[in-house]
Amino acid sequence: MAPVRGSLAVYPGTFDPFTPGHRDLVARARVMFDRVIVLLAVNADKRPTAEATTRARRVRDAVPAAWGNVEVDTWTGLTAAYCLRRGASVIVRGLRSAADLRHEHQLAAMNEQLGIQTIWLPARPELAATSSTVARAYRSTVEDV
Template identity: 35%
Template sequence: MRIGLYPGTFDPVTLGHLDIIARASALVDRLVIGVAINRDKGPLFSLEERVEMLEAECAALQEKHGCEIVVHPFENLLIHCARDVGANVIIRGLRAVADFEYEFQMVGMNRALDASVETVFLMADARRQAIASKLVKEIARLDGDVSRFVTPAVKDRLLAKLGRG
Protein backbone atom coordinates (compact mmCIF):
# COMPACT_ATOMS: atom_id res chain seq x y z
CA MET A 1 0.00 0.00 0.00
CA ARG A 2 1.36 3.42 -0.94
CA ILE A 3 0.89 5.80 1.98
CA GLY A 4 1.64 9.47 1.53
CA LEU A 5 2.00 12.16 4.18
CA TYR A 6 1.18 15.76 3.29
CA PRO A 7 2.25 17.91 6.25
CA GLY A 8 1.46 21.54 7.00
CA THR A 9 -0.01 23.95 9.49
CA PHE A 10 -3.16 24.57 7.39
CA ASP A 11 -4.03 27.80 9.22
CA PRO A 12 -6.41 27.93 7.39
CA VAL A 13 -6.62 25.33 4.64
CA THR A 14 -6.56 27.09 1.25
CA LEU A 15 -7.51 26.20 -2.29
CA GLY A 16 -3.79 25.71 -2.90
CA HIS A 17 -3.65 23.06 -0.17
CA LEU A 18 -6.76 21.38 -1.56
CA ASP A 19 -5.24 21.33 -5.06
CA ILE A 20 -2.17 19.50 -3.73
CA ILE A 21 -4.36 17.13 -1.68
CA ALA A 22 -6.49 16.27 -4.73
CA ARG A 23 -3.48 15.59 -6.93
CA ALA A 24 -1.62 13.68 -4.21
CA SER A 25 -4.64 11.46 -3.64
CA ALA A 26 -4.25 10.21 -7.22
CA LEU A 27 -0.70 9.05 -6.43
CA VAL A 28 -1.21 7.07 -3.23
CA ASP A 29 -3.68 4.59 -1.77
CA ARG A 30 -3.88 6.41 1.55
CA LEU A 31 -3.10 10.07 2.12
CA VAL A 32 -2.44 11.30 5.64
CA ILE A 33 -2.80 15.04 6.11
CA GLY A 34 -0.35 15.83 8.89
CA VAL A 35 -1.52 18.89 10.80
CA ALA A 36 1.48 20.39 12.55
CA ILE A 37 0.71 21.68 16.02
CA ASN A 38 3.67 24.11 15.79
CA ARG A 39 3.02 26.42 18.72
CA ASP A 40 5.87 28.68 17.56
CA LYS A 41 3.82 29.88 14.58
CA GLY A 42 0.97 31.04 16.84
CA PRO A 43 -1.87 29.80 14.63
CA LEU A 44 -5.12 31.74 14.38
CA PHE A 45 -7.16 28.55 14.48
CA SER A 46 -6.84 25.93 17.20
CA LEU A 47 -5.60 22.48 16.30
CA GLU A 48 -9.15 21.13 16.65
CA GLU A 49 -10.52 23.80 14.29
CA ARG A 50 -7.84 23.12 11.65
CA VAL A 51 -8.50 19.38 11.85
CA GLU A 52 -12.28 19.94 11.53
CA MET A 53 -11.84 22.19 8.49
CA LEU A 54 -9.56 19.69 6.77
CA GLU A 55 -11.85 16.75 7.50
CA ALA A 56 -14.82 18.65 6.08
CA GLU A 57 -12.95 19.81 2.98
CA CYS A 58 -11.36 16.41 2.31
CA ALA A 59 -14.60 14.41 2.57
CA ALA A 60 -15.64 15.28 -0.98
CA LEU A 61 -12.12 14.71 -2.34
CA GLN A 62 -11.96 11.28 -0.76
CA GLU A 63 -15.24 10.32 -2.38
CA LYS A 64 -14.20 11.71 -5.77
CA HIS A 65 -10.72 10.17 -5.94
CA GLY A 66 -11.33 6.92 -4.05
CA CYS A 67 -8.24 7.46 -1.94
CA GLU A 68 -8.52 7.14 1.81
CA ILE A 69 -7.73 10.54 3.34
CA VAL A 70 -6.97 10.78 7.05
CA VAL A 71 -6.26 13.93 9.06
CA HIS A 72 -3.57 13.37 11.70
CA PRO A 73 -2.23 16.03 14.11
CA PHE A 74 1.47 15.79 14.98
CA GLU A 75 4.04 17.64 17.06
CA ASN A 76 7.15 15.52 16.58
CA LEU A 77 9.70 15.51 13.77
CA LEU A 78 8.17 15.10 10.33
CA ILE A 79 10.18 11.95 9.69
CA HIS A 80 8.92 10.48 12.98
CA CYS A 81 5.36 11.32 11.96
CA ALA A 82 5.96 9.57 8.64
CA ARG A 83 7.08 6.45 10.52
CA ASP A 84 4.12 6.70 12.93
CA VAL A 85 1.59 6.68 10.08
CA GLY A 86 3.50 4.19 7.91
CA ALA A 87 4.15 6.70 5.13
CA ASN A 88 6.73 5.81 2.53
CA VAL A 89 6.45 9.17 0.78
CA ILE A 90 6.22 12.75 2.01
CA ILE A 91 4.35 15.07 -0.31
CA ARG A 92 5.23 18.74 -0.42
CA GLY A 93 3.71 21.52 -2.46
CA LEU A 94 5.91 24.10 -4.14
CA ARG A 95 4.83 27.59 -5.13
CA ALA A 96 8.09 29.31 -6.01
CA VAL A 97 11.87 28.97 -6.06
CA ALA A 98 12.07 30.22 -2.47
CA ASP A 99 9.95 27.23 -1.38
CA PHE A 100 12.35 24.88 -3.15
CA GLU A 101 15.42 26.17 -1.32
CA TYR A 102 13.83 25.50 2.08
CA GLU A 103 12.36 22.16 0.99
CA PHE A 104 15.70 21.06 -0.48
CA GLN A 105 17.30 21.44 2.95
CA MET A 106 14.44 19.57 4.61
CA VAL A 107 14.74 16.66 2.18
CA GLY A 108 18.45 16.37 2.94
CA MET A 109 17.84 16.30 6.68
CA ASN A 110 14.94 13.86 6.39
CA ARG A 111 17.01 11.52 4.17
CA ALA A 112 19.81 11.63 6.73
CA LEU A 113 17.30 10.60 9.42
CA ASP A 114 15.54 7.93 7.33
CA ALA A 115 16.57 7.22 3.75
CA SER A 116 13.62 4.88 3.20
CA VAL A 117 11.12 7.76 3.07
CA GLU A 118 11.03 9.60 -0.26
CA THR A 119 9.85 13.16 -0.77
CA VAL A 120 7.76 14.10 -3.80
CA PHE A 121 7.19 17.71 -4.82
CA LEU A 122 4.01 18.82 -6.52
CA MET A 123 3.95 22.24 -8.14
CA ALA A 124 0.97 24.33 -7.21
CA ASP A 125 -1.49 24.92 -10.01
CA ALA A 126 -0.62 28.21 -11.75
CA ARG A 127 -3.88 29.75 -10.54
CA ARG A 128 -2.99 28.86 -6.94
CA GLN A 129 0.74 29.68 -6.77
CA ALA A 130 0.36 32.98 -4.91
CA ILE A 131 -1.91 31.58 -2.21
CA ALA A 132 -0.39 31.38 1.26
CA SER A 133 -2.34 30.98 4.50
CA LYS A 134 -0.42 33.87 6.04
CA LEU A 135 -1.49 36.20 3.22
CA VAL A 136 -5.08 34.95 3.29
CA LYS A 137 -5.30 35.80 7.00
CA GLU A 138 -3.82 39.25 6.38
CA ILE A 139 -6.25 39.98 3.54
CA ALA A 140 -9.18 38.89 5.72
CA ARG A 141 -7.93 41.00 8.67
CA LEU A 142 -7.85 44.06 6.42
CA ASP A 143 -11.37 43.48 5.06
CA GLY A 144 -10.26 42.08 1.71
CA ASP A 145 -12.16 39.40 -0.19
CA VAL A 146 -10.60 35.95 0.31
CA SER A 147 -13.20 34.00 -1.66
CA ARG A 148 -10.72 33.31 -4.50
CA PHE A 149 -8.32 31.67 -2.04
CA VAL A 150 -10.45 29.50 0.26
CA THR A 151 -13.71 27.57 0.10
CA PRO A 152 -16.93 29.29 1.25
CA ALA A 153 -16.97 27.24 4.47
CA VAL A 154 -13.39 28.21 5.34
CA LYS A 155 -14.11 31.84 4.45
CA ASP A 156 -17.07 31.85 6.87
CA ARG A 157 -14.95 30.35 9.66
CA LEU A 158 -12.14 32.80 9.00
CA LEU A 159 -14.44 35.82 9.10
CA ALA A 160 -16.15 34.51 12.25
CA LYS A 161 -12.75 34.00 13.89
CA LEU A 162 -11.88 37.61 13.08
CA GLY A 163 -15.22 38.81 14.53
CA ARG A 164 -16.88 39.55 11.19
CA GLY A 165 -18.93 36.40 10.71
Protein backbone atom coordinates in the same frame (compact mmCIF):
# COMPACT_ATOMS: atom_id res chain seq x y z
CA MET B 1 -2.96 7.17 -13.14
CA ALA B 2 -3.07 4.27 -10.71
CA PRO B 3 -1.76 4.83 -7.17
CA VAL B 4 1.33 2.97 -6.02
CA ARG B 5 -0.06 -0.16 -4.35
CA GLY B 6 0.19 -0.12 -0.58
CA SER B 7 1.64 3.39 -0.53
CA LEU B 8 1.06 5.85 2.28
CA ALA B 9 2.02 9.51 1.89
CA VAL B 10 1.90 12.30 4.45
CA TYR B 11 1.14 15.88 3.48
CA PRO B 12 2.17 18.04 6.47
CA GLY B 13 1.45 21.67 7.21
CA THR B 14 -0.03 24.06 9.71
CA PHE B 15 -2.98 24.68 7.36
CA ASP B 16 -3.84 28.02 8.92
CA PRO B 17 -6.03 28.19 6.90
CA PHE B 18 -6.40 25.24 4.53
CA THR B 19 -6.35 26.99 1.14
CA PRO B 20 -7.58 25.96 -2.32
CA GLY B 21 -3.91 25.28 -3.13
CA HIS B 22 -3.66 22.82 -0.24
CA ARG B 23 -6.87 21.11 -1.35
CA ASP B 24 -5.53 20.84 -4.90
CA LEU B 25 -2.33 19.16 -3.68
CA VAL B 26 -4.36 16.64 -1.68
CA ALA B 27 -6.53 15.97 -4.75
CA ARG B 28 -3.43 15.29 -6.83
CA ALA B 29 -1.63 13.22 -4.18
CA ARG B 30 -4.66 11.00 -3.51
CA VAL B 31 -4.50 9.59 -7.04
CA MET B 32 -0.77 8.93 -6.75
CA PHE B 33 -0.86 7.05 -3.44
CA ASP B 34 -3.18 4.45 -1.93
CA ARG B 35 -3.61 6.59 1.16
CA VAL B 36 -2.79 10.19 2.05
CA ILE B 37 -2.68 11.64 5.54
CA VAL B 38 -3.09 15.39 5.75
CA LEU B 39 -0.98 16.01 8.84
CA LEU B 40 -1.77 19.14 10.74
CA ALA B 41 1.49 20.13 12.37
CA VAL B 42 1.13 21.50 15.87
CA ASN B 43 3.84 24.14 16.13
CA ALA B 44 3.29 26.86 18.74
CA ASP B 45 6.23 28.84 17.30
CA LYS B 46 4.07 29.64 14.26
CA ARG B 47 1.37 31.15 16.50
CA PRO B 48 -1.65 29.82 14.60
CA THR B 49 -4.92 31.75 14.63
CA ALA B 50 -6.93 28.70 15.73
CA GLU B 51 -6.38 25.66 17.92
CA ALA B 52 -5.19 22.45 16.27
CA THR B 53 -8.54 20.71 16.76
CA THR B 54 -10.36 23.59 15.05
CA ARG B 55 -7.93 23.65 12.15
CA ALA B 56 -8.16 19.86 11.79
CA ARG B 57 -11.96 20.08 11.68
CA ARG B 58 -11.75 22.75 9.00
CA VAL B 59 -9.46 20.55 6.93
CA ARG B 60 -11.80 17.56 7.36
CA ASP B 61 -14.72 19.74 6.27
CA ALA B 62 -12.81 20.79 3.14
CA VAL B 63 -12.01 17.21 2.09
CA PRO B 64 -14.87 15.66 0.10
CA ALA B 65 -16.40 12.53 1.66
CA ALA B 66 -15.76 10.75 -1.65
CA TRP B 67 -12.03 10.98 -0.97
CA GLY B 68 -12.07 7.86 1.17
CA ASN B 69 -8.31 7.38 0.95
CA VAL B 70 -7.60 10.72 2.67
CA GLU B 71 -7.46 11.15 6.43
CA VAL B 72 -6.59 14.09 8.66
CA ASP B 73 -4.42 13.78 11.75
CA THR B 74 -2.50 16.08 14.09
CA TRP B 75 1.06 15.74 15.37
CA THR B 76 3.52 17.59 17.55
CA GLY B 77 7.10 16.83 16.57
CA LEU B 78 9.10 15.90 13.51
CA THR B 79 7.07 14.87 10.49
CA ALA B 80 9.62 12.13 9.77
CA ALA B 81 8.99 10.63 13.22
CA TYR B 82 5.27 10.57 12.47
CA CYS B 83 5.95 8.90 9.11
CA LEU B 84 8.10 6.23 10.72
CA ARG B 85 5.43 5.59 13.36
CA ARG B 86 2.65 5.27 10.74
CA GLY B 87 4.71 3.41 8.12
CA ALA B 88 4.60 6.19 5.53
CA SER B 89 7.45 6.25 3.06
CA VAL B 90 6.79 9.61 1.40
CA ILE B 91 6.23 13.20 2.43
CA VAL B 92 4.33 15.33 -0.09
CA ARG B 93 5.22 19.02 -0.23
CA GLY B 94 3.97 21.81 -2.44
CA LEU B 95 6.21 24.32 -4.18
CA ARG B 96 5.07 27.80 -5.16
CA SER B 97 8.42 29.38 -6.01
CA ALA B 98 12.18 28.94 -6.26
CA ALA B 99 12.46 30.26 -2.70
CA ASP B 100 10.20 27.40 -1.55
CA LEU B 101 12.47 24.93 -3.33
CA ARG B 102 15.58 26.11 -1.47
CA HIS B 103 13.87 25.70 1.89
CA GLU B 104 12.18 22.41 0.97
CA HIS B 105 15.45 20.94 -0.33
CA GLN B 106 16.98 21.29 3.14
CA LEU B 107 13.99 19.58 4.76
CA ALA B 108 14.02 16.80 2.18
CA ALA B 109 17.72 16.12 2.76
CA MET B 110 17.14 15.81 6.51
CA ASN B 111 14.12 13.54 6.04
CA GLU B 112 16.01 11.35 3.59
CA GLN B 113 18.66 10.79 6.27
CA LEU B 114 15.82 9.43 8.40
CA GLY B 115 14.63 7.12 5.61
CA ILE B 116 11.70 9.18 4.35
CA GLN B 117 11.53 10.39 0.74
CA THR B 118 10.00 13.71 -0.29
CA ILE B 119 7.99 14.35 -3.42
CA TRP B 120 7.40 17.94 -4.51
CA LEU B 121 4.31 18.95 -6.41
CA PRO B 122 4.36 22.35 -8.07
CA ALA B 123 1.45 24.62 -7.32
CA ARG B 124 -0.87 25.25 -10.21
CA PRO B 125 -0.13 28.74 -11.56
CA GLU B 126 -3.59 30.05 -10.72
CA LEU B 127 -3.16 28.93 -7.08
CA ALA B 128 0.53 29.74 -6.53
CA ALA B 129 0.01 33.33 -5.41
CA THR B 130 -2.15 32.40 -2.41
CA SER B 131 -0.31 31.37 0.71
CA SER B 132 -1.81 30.78 4.13
CA THR B 133 -0.27 34.09 5.18
CA VAL B 134 -2.09 35.91 2.38
CA ALA B 135 -5.33 34.06 3.16
CA ARG B 136 -5.09 35.00 6.85
CA ALA B 137 -4.46 38.65 5.99
CA TYR B 138 -7.43 38.67 3.62
CA ARG B 139 -9.66 36.97 6.18
CA SER B 140 -8.74 39.46 8.91
CA THR B 141 -9.39 42.38 6.53
CA VAL B 142 -12.82 41.02 5.59
CA GLU B 143 -13.71 40.35 9.24
CA ASP B 144 -12.76 43.94 10.18
CA VAL B 145 -15.12 45.42 7.58
